[in-house]
Amino acid sequence: MIEGILIGLTTALTIQNILMVMVGCFFGTIIGMLPGLGPMTAIALMIPITYGFEPATGLILMAGVYYGAVFGGSTSSILLNAPGVPGTVATSFDGYPMAQQGKAGKALAIAAWSSFAGGTLSAIYLLFMAPSLSKVSLSFRSPDYFALMILGLTAIAAFSSKGQFLKAMMMVVLGLMLASVGQDSLSDITRYTFNNMNLTDGISFVLVVMATFAMSEALTIILKRNDPTSAAKQVSLTELGSIKINKEERTKMYKTIPRSSVIGFLIGVLPGAGATIASFLAYGMERNVVNDQEKEKFGKGSVNGLSAPETANNAACSGSFVPMLTLGIPGSGTTAVMLGALLGFGVQPGPRLYMTNPEIFWSIIMSMYIGMVILLILNLPLIPYIARILAVPKNYLIPLILFFSVTGIYVMSFNNFDIYLMIGIAVVATYLRLYDFPMPPLILAFVLGGLMEENLRRSLLLSNGSWEFLWDRTLTACILATTILIVVWHIYKTFKKKN
């Protein structure tokens, strides 16, 4: 492991990679601050830029964007009560009241320190857990992988949208259907191409991400421009207040951060759960743990109430790298985008990644430490200035997002068909979003579609067409039992809510 850490440090500490973390954190923070534009959009916009880099450098840039976007989301949560990302919704519960009391600077500083601590602690957990998880995952066979993918897709559908499980499952199926377009990987038989040569290689992952996130986000913002329910509130940037945290507040944070980081990391590791669930759980747990006097302050500007979700959501970000790097199964929609980018680089994440490409594996883990430090250094002094991005008029922002989306596809394929296809998918996605059809399950399914078919093919061929492979191995049966539990739990919750 020491050798791996050194390899990681050597790669992560090159001037180019440090620069990439800085650029990533900076742009991530700015994009994450814009309501509606989350880390997934930020990373999708970065994909075309990473084409010219080495895989490790590209991934370090994307990891920087990820942390930056999550922190940026907290900024708009605190200042505008308009969370940039779902993972920072819980941050607004106590962050926004604190800002309204004239303590916006303090709230942002608590968020920055909590994010830093949560991210750093979880990077330490990741350092020790990832190799052992990787060893465990080496024992995985095709049926286990197939079952794991079913679990991941079911989990993201169950957690992605409150009370919208069926909608999310429809999106999962749609994602898998989109992934089935093009040549069959084994027989080279074309499917759903309608004799169009442009579809022979299938639909590009970047195209689907750009269409369903960046482009449809931009179209949704324009569409809802005059909607009074989604109008962004303005904040006076002169009322940021001091960013100093006093001794009493620090003491509260010392207690909150360790427990929230553990929750955040463990939730982040679970495929499909992610930062949103982690932050809500940490907030809920913190409320139960503190004394009655402190409990009263929750929702009115509590330091614990702000620190807990902020620590947990950043810890979950690092945690979600575990299944992605060691199993090749993304833990969240954002890591699904990163997985797609990794596959684009020709790197196959999985149990053998840290043996075949140790520089990528360890440099990502090491860059997390560096990323957290840089994020803190960048954000604390820049808080008042970064906040000014919230004033960028949508008239400029929207065309620029569309421009980045089209450029991303153009530099990849140099054909008009892909651009039209992207616009078509974006229009459909925009309409679906209006009716609360979640997009992350679609992306996760699209990324996993090929792998899922491969593993099902192997399993069915080995078992001579029998579905017994689903319960032949204990591991497969356990994973499937977990999937069933999630579905049953979800149905139970729905019925309980109805009654």
Added chain:
Amino acid sequence: MNINTTKIISLLFFIFSAFYLYLAYQIQVFTFDENAPFNARTFPIYLGYAGLFFSGLKLILPDPNTIKVEHEHLEYKKTAILILIAIIYGATILKVGYFLSTSLFLFASYYFLGERRWILMFLLSFPFVAAFMYLLHGILDIYLRDPFLQLIGVMG
């Protein structure tokens, strides 16, 4: 059963899944693969049935979280114009070239979204695209086809 837009979307998805399933059965496989436990049409067939199952459930089950969209507050016209500009951009990017088509796309988009600060609009289109092109083409060595710049001799 209440008919709302979510149900209509589910019905459309149901029809789409049925069509997808029909096409899955039409996938031509090799003769020796016809009766194999898994061939090129197996996975799409499962997906087709899954699509029918989930959209069918959504159709028949009551919808406790009905989404109400206030259509009168939505900017359909501006969104449609922006989509049209993006389609024109897509159509011209290869023939006219990256620089000119992108700059004009940005300029036109700013205009149709209501912006009238001409100098800022210009700065955030032509010089901005030139700088971005330099980053991609000049620094990152990503090829960008541009007949217009080649014609005026800026690009080799």
